[in-house]
Structure formats: structure tokens, C-alpha cells
Amino acid sequence: MDKIVAFSGTLREKGIPVSIRSTHAGKEVSKLIDEEDPLFKSALAAVYVKEQRQRESFNQVFDEFFEGVVADGEEEGDEGTSSKASDKNVWSKSSQKWVITNQEDDNSEVKAPEIHSSEFNYHPPLEDYKEETPSDSELLRRDINTLNSFEPELFLLCQKMGKKIALVRSRRQRQAKIMRPDVRRTIRKNLQNGGALIDLVKSKPRIKKNQHFFLNDVSGSCDWISNWFFCLLYAAQNSFRRVRVFDFDNRCVETTSAMAEPDMMEAFIKVRDILHKNLMVHGTSNMYQAFESFLGKAQLNRRSTLMILTDCRDWAGPKVDGIPQSAELVEKMSRKCRKVMILNPEERKKWDVVDSCVSHYRDAGAEIHEVRNLNQLALLVRDL
Structure with a gap:
């Protein structure tokens, strides 16, 4: 043991x-x-x-x-150091001290070996190129700007987090379906028993008919994070009653059909195919045109929850007196929906700088949330 x-x-x-x-x-x-x-x-x-x-x-x-197997370099180094230490350092039991003796090395018979050019390797070993793969918890806490969008571990991690989100949401929905006792109906039913409670009558659970809309900014400044956002939604889609997903840059296109694919990579490829067919590859943001197109395709009401992933930078959108006209459409969506949430991957200190429209969208009724890592993104999706 x-x-x-x-x-x-x-x-x-x-x-x-x-x-x-x-x-x-x-x-x-x-x-x-x-x-x-x-x-x-x-x-x-x-x-x-x-x-x-x-x-x-x-x-x-x-x-x-x-x-007891040790690497060759370590073993040889240990033997060399131990032999040198045995020659120079001696422990005295009587004085309880180390006795250090300096010995002169006879280098007359020592000859350095010749090294041929063919034997010398100018390239470092492959191990020097390898970087230690960070853990899942470290990737979740790391700043989004420092993540590599081509790292396959991130897609697997997003899929794993999406399944956890679905598990938490389904557990919360099961607890909501546990019917509470209806006191009035219970007493009325048991009057024939002299008031003794024999049959307990429970209230019927309320059927929630909420609909969730997810709007992803796939322009050049947000394309990298929208990929991970889609992976989270794909893995957690079963926990939402009704889901519709849209991508936008200077136009808006629906990608909900990709959520029905059996595999996440096939769904991701289908989304890319839809964007390529609509010429939406590293485009420029025009949120006025995109939001106007979205309102024409989606029927919003008081049971709708809208989540927008964007950096709120309306590069090509029209402005009147310095105020972007897209803010009027955000206000219109806020009046129609139960809640409008904007997830901004930029640092808070960069908000309202140059063409950032954060304050205008907040005044229009939208909730602005800073999303600096994947963990924050997952928590916001989970608590919907």
C-alpha cells in the first residue's frame, strides 16, 4: 500500500x-x-x-x-557527478563535517575526440519543438485572443462543455416539472373524507414555450470565436425547446439546418458551405443591413430570447449624427423579445472606442456581457 x-x-x-x-x-x-x-x-x-x-x-x-530505468543522459550525468564528488568531497564522522580536497587533474594523456562535419547535427531535436499541451481547465480560463483557432482540442473541449450545459439545463427542467401540491384542490377533493387528507392533488406544471435565437457575427473580427460558439450550441441544442441559429456580417443567413447533422464536424462543414455560397467569408460588418434582414426572417415575440455574439463594431453601417442606425433595430428587437443579450469578446476598456457601439446598444435595451474566455461563454449559454 x-x-x-x-x-x-x-x-x-x-x-x-x-x-x-x-x-x-x-x-x-x-x-x-x-x-x-x-x-x-x-x-x-x-x-x-x-x-x-x-x-x-x-x-x-x-x-x-x-x-529503476533512468534516461541515458541523466544516468551518465549522475555517474559523472557522483564519481567527481567521491574524489573531492569526503564526509568525516569524527568532525561531522565535509572535508573538501582539491586534486589536480592530469590532462596530459587526455585527448579531445575529433568531430566530423557529417556527425554534427545543426537542428535541435524534435522534443524542443513540442509544446506542453495545456489542461482543459487552463484552456477554459485562457484569454480568447491567445487561443489558436486551428487547435483540435478546442473543438473537443467546446463539445464537452456543450454536453455539460445540456446536462445542467435538463436537470433544471426536470426539477421544474416536479409538481407542487395544490392545497385548494386537495381540500375540495377530500371533503367527503371528513377533511382527512387521503388523496394529494398536485398542480400541473406550466408549459414553457420559449424560443431561442442565436445570432453570430462571422465578420473578420469575430469569425474565430463564432466557431466555438457554434460548437457549444450544437452540443447543447437538445436542452433548448426551439432553436434557430443565424450568421451575419453585412447580410444575414440562417444556419439552423446544420444543427440536424449527426456529427459536429459535418455540421461545421455545412455551416462553412452555407457561408461560402452566400459569399460571407471574412466580410465587413454592416449590422444595419444584417439586423434588418434578420427581422424579416425571424418572428420575434415576448417568448423569444435573442443572444447576439458580436464585438459591436458596425464598420460599414450608416450613422446619423454619430449614432449608428443599427441601434434603432436593436431597440425594436428589445421591444419584441423577452430578452436581448449581446456577448462581446473584446476587453471592457475597448468598448465605446472608435466605432464601437456598446453604449448605443445598451441604451436601446440590450444586455451587454463581456466574454473573455470559453468558461464565461459556456456559463451564459447555460443560464439562459
Whole structure:
């Protein structure tokens, strides 16, 4: 048991998360399989390794801990330093002090080996090019501007977060469907029993007919975050009763049909195909035209919730006395909808700078939320 506990501690030092349950499971594995068995390593890996990228670190720790195997460079370095230390540093038991003796090295017989040009490698090893992959929690907290939009781990992470959002929302909906006792109907029904409560009558749950509209800015300044927003919505779509998704730059197009695809990557490809067919690739924002087109396609009412992902920079939209005309359309949508939320990926200090329309949209009745990381984005979608 002590050996497994020490092994778990070593794994934690190497950055592999190990819980008490994993340590207990490792102890049970050590009881069932002997350390000399070749399957012992695979069995422990099944307990401790939660992600494939942790396997290499696990193998290294296992070899050093159970088999005493050390990397060649470290082993040679340890032998060289230990031999030098044995020559120069001597521990005196009588004085309880280190006695350091300086010895002169005889370099007369030492000859440096010749190095041919063909043997010299001018390129660093591949390990130097490898960067350590950050954990999921670190990616969720990292600033959106520093994330790589082509990193496949981000799409998988968004899909995982979307499933968690769907789980939380479905749990909340189940709790809302738990019917509360209707006191008036219960007493009326049990009057024939002399007032003794025999049959409990519960109230019927209210049927919510909310409809959610998601409007994504796919212009050049917001295209990178709209991809992750779509991944979250795709994974969490089953928790919403009715969902319609639109993309816009200087025009607006509906992409709800892509949500019906069985695979997330197929849905993502279909969205890209729709945008290419409508010539919406790194376009310029004209929110007046886009919002006007959206109002013509969507039937908004007091049961509608509208969420807009945009940096509120109306580059090409018309303005009157410095006020963008798109703010009038935002006010119109705010009057029609139950709630209008704008998710802004820009820093708060950049709001209302140059052509930013944040204050105008806020005055029009929209709620403005700063979204600086994926975790904030997921929480806002979850609490709808």
C-alpha cells in the first residue's frame, strides 16, 4: 500500500492528477497482479491515465519507480557527478563535517575526440519543438485572443462543455416539472373524507414555450470565436425547446439546418458551405443591413430570447449624427423579445472606442456581457 501511495505522489509531481479513488484502485490492482507481470503496467495505466497525452509521463514515472530505468543522459550525468564528488568531497564522522580536497587533474594523456562535419547535427531535436499541451481547465480560463483557432482540442473541449450545459439545463427542467401540491384542490377533493387528507392533488406544471435565437457575427473580427460558439450550441441544442441559429456580417443567413447533422464536424462543414455560397467569408460588418434582414426572417415575440455574439463594431453601417442606425433595430428587437443579450469578446476598456457601439446598444435595451474566455461563454449559454 505504501508503495502505491508513493507512486501516486510521484505522478502528482509530474502533473498527472491522481485522486484518492485512483490510489485505492491502484492498491487493488497491486493485490490482483504481481509487479513482475507484464500486464501490471497496463493495468495501472488504465487506473491512472485519464487522457492519452498523460501516457508518456506515466510510462516514464512507472519505469523509474518500479524498474529503476533512468534516461541515458541523466544516468551518465549522475555517474559523472557522483564519481567527481567521491574524489573531492569526503564526509568525516569524527568532525561531522565535509572535508573538501582539491586534486589536480592530469590532462596530459587526455585527448579531445575529433568531430566530423557529417556527425554534427545543426537542428535541435524534435522534443524542443513540442509544446506542453495545456489542461482543459487552463484552456477554459485562457484569454480568447491567445487561443489558436486551428487547435483540435478546442473543438473537443467546446463539445464537452456543450454536453455539460445540456446536462445542467435538463436537470433544471426536470426539477421544474416536479409538481407542487395544490392545497385548494386537495381540500375540495377530500371533503367527503371528513377533511382527512387521503388523496394529494398536485398542480400541473406550466408549459414553457420559449424560443431561442442565436445570432453570430462571422465578420473578420469575430469569425474565430463564432466557431466555438457554434460548437457549444450544437452540443447543447437538445436542452433548448426551439432553436434557430443565424450568421451575419453585412447580410444575414440562417444556419439552423446544420444543427440536424449527426456529427459536429459535418455540421461545421455545412455551416462553412452555407457561408461560402452566400459569399460571407471574412466580410465587413454592416449590422444595419444584417439586423434588418434578420427581422424579416425571424418572428420575434415576448417568448423569444435573442443572444447576439458580436464585438459591436458596425464598420460599414450608416450613422446619423454619430449614432449608428443599427441601434434603432436593436431597440425594436428589445421591444419584441423577452430578452436581448449581446456577448462581446473584446476587453471592457475597448468598448465605446472608435466605432464601437456598446453604449448605443445598451441604451436601446440590450444586455451587454463581456466574454473573455470559453468558461464565461459556456456559463451564459447555460443560464439562459
